[in-house]
Amino acid sequence: MSVSCGIDFGTTNSAAGVCVHDNCPKLLLLEGENVTIPSALFFDTKTNSVYFGRTAAEMYLMGEDGRYMRSLKRILGTELMGYHTQVGKQVLKFDKIISLFLTNIKNKLDIQAKTNVEHAVIGRPVHFRTNDIEGDKRAQNELEAIAKSIGFKHIEFQYEPIAAAFAHEEKLTSEKLACIIDIGGGTSDFTVIRLGPKLKYKTDRKNDILANSGIMIGGNDFDKRFSISSFMPILGRKTTYGPKLLTVPSSIYFELSEWSKINGAYASKNIAEAEEILSMSHSPGIYRRLLEVLYNNLGHKLLNTVENAKMSLTQQNHLEIQLDFLSDCPSVSLCKPMFEDAIMKDVHQIDVTLNECLTAAQIKPEQIELTILTGGSTQIELIQKQVTKKFPNAQIADTDKLSSVGLGLAYDAKRRFG
Ligand SMILES: Nc1ncnc2c1ncn2[C@@H]1O[C@H](COP(=O)(O)OP(=O)(O)OP(=O)(O)O)[C@@H](O)[C@H]1O
Ligand SMILES: [Mg+2]
Structure with a gap:
């Protein structure tokens, strides 16, 4: 071969x-x-x-x-x-x-x-x-x-x-005794492994791999959380309608915040339901934007804006965004703590999963000599800070x-x- x-x-x-x-x-x-x-x-x-x-x-x-x-x-x-x-x-x-x-x-x-x-x-x-x-x-x-x-x-x-x-x-x-931290778009995955210039020639690496763990949380989930907390209110999430002051249904906002579900959000039954609610809405100027997104298939554009905002907040602390694809061009003010608050629970779950890997490997964080950070989501400052703190004796590989x-x-x- x-x-x-x-x-x-x-x-x-x-x-x-x-x-x-x-x-x-x-x-x-x-x-x-x-x-x-x-x-x-x-x-x-x-x-x-x-x-x-x-x-x-x-x-x-x-x-x-x-x-x-x-x-x-x-x-x-x-x-x-x-x-x-x-x-x-x-x-x-x-x-x-x-x-x-x-x-x-x-x-x-x-x-x-x-x-x-x-x-x-x-x-x-x-x-x-x-x-x-x-x-x-x-x-x-x-x-x-x-x-x-x-x-x-x-x-x-x-x-x-x-x-x-x-x-x-x-x-x-x-x-080196290394811990790999791979946080991508869909999952977070960890491995504790012995690496080295001589070890790489071994045909069987089973004994060098001490443990693996992983969880289905990644950048897509961060986008979802950030979208729900900071962007969906612009489309009327949590506004009320009708004589009983009911809160508008939330499922459509979750669909619009999940990359693999956006296309399903445009279903005609969702549009019909939103039209009916609009006629009873107490915040029609805001809720109308949800229908504009559904009519014009703007969900990916909106979530793309959320993802770009997330990435910008790794470089800067504040951000002002104009949603110019909506007819009244609403603007949104964002800051890093808003994003960090939104993803805090997910980041905690990721940390729990990383700890499971260390426990299964019977290794204490202080023993790790090298951490290899890979996957786009490891660029998030909150994650980088946690890793640096967790592995005090490790060199961080680029x-x-x-x-x-x-x-x-x-x-x-x-x-x-x-
Ligand atoms: N600067 C950044 N700040 C925050 N997140 C970022 C940054 N750059 C990229 N990302 C995020 O990283 C993720 C993509 O990373 P990557 O390409 O490693 O994932 P993937 O390998 O496709 O996913 P998986 O391995 O989970 O299947 C996306 O969610 C993207 O938004
Ligand atoms: Mg990946």
Whole structure:
């Protein structure tokens, strides 16, 4: 076997590495000069074509007519996988939609590797789903079936944080007891592992991996919390209607705050219900904006604004945003503590899961010599501060936060198939 690959199908971004003959594994260019591609698709209704990654996001944000989808990894293992859904002019099952996205990556892989690559190590979170063993198995089986359907013949899986560890191990000059903290868009995953320049040549690393843990909380959940607390009130959340001063239904605001559920929010029954409530609303000027979002399919645009605000608040403490896609252009004042308050409970759950990993490894935080922070959500200051405090004796490794898993999977592919 001379060519193999590693594929990191992420909730938000995907990356892939290729290993040709004895050469050093390298990352593939997946979209122009970029080694990552947003895990997003846009089905254009006018031309009946499908676009991927940044192009898909641009098409949607430019207002092209069609359906935008992201966070599909979160659907793996759920009952939605068996459903059909309207995309552009076609009706497709979710596994077909994921396979379209992965085929785009496989095509790039085959072109850059100059062969039909059949051997792949695919990344997976420690748990696709929380407290759902069956769903977790189903998710991996579904991903494996999709990978087979697009031409991979020999498929193995690896935990994403272990892959990130392998990518970083290449740079180590001495042995270290490391803790990998991978907080992405969909999940938070942890591994305690021994890494080192000699250990990397071992074919079996089982004894070096002390423990893994993971939970289905990630950047998508932070977006959701921030959206609900700071943005949905602008669309009338918690306002009242009717003679009994009832609070408007909240479920629609939750749907609009979850990437994988936004399209469902536009259902005609939701619109009919909102129209009826508007006629009795005590804050019609505010509640009307909810209908504007539903009529014009603006949910992704709004959640995109929330996500951008979240990212800006890693650089700055205050932010003023004008929602100029709504007709009365409401503005929202945000500050870092508002965001941190919104995600506090999730961050606590993540910390509990990290502690479970240390306990299972029978390691005290003070013993950890190296922490490897990967995944886009580790850029959040609150998380970085907690990690620094928790591991007082650890050096913090600088990795490429969005592509280290893809590269590490290719190193693993070289070890397994090479
Ligand atoms: N500067 C930033 N501040 C806060 N969050 C960020 C920042 N940059 C990226 N993110 C978040 O990181 C997440 C994406 O990270 P990443 O690409 O590592 O996830 P993923 O690998 O696709 O997901 P997963 O591994 O969970 O399936 C998104 O939720 C994104 O909003
Ligand atoms: Mg990831």
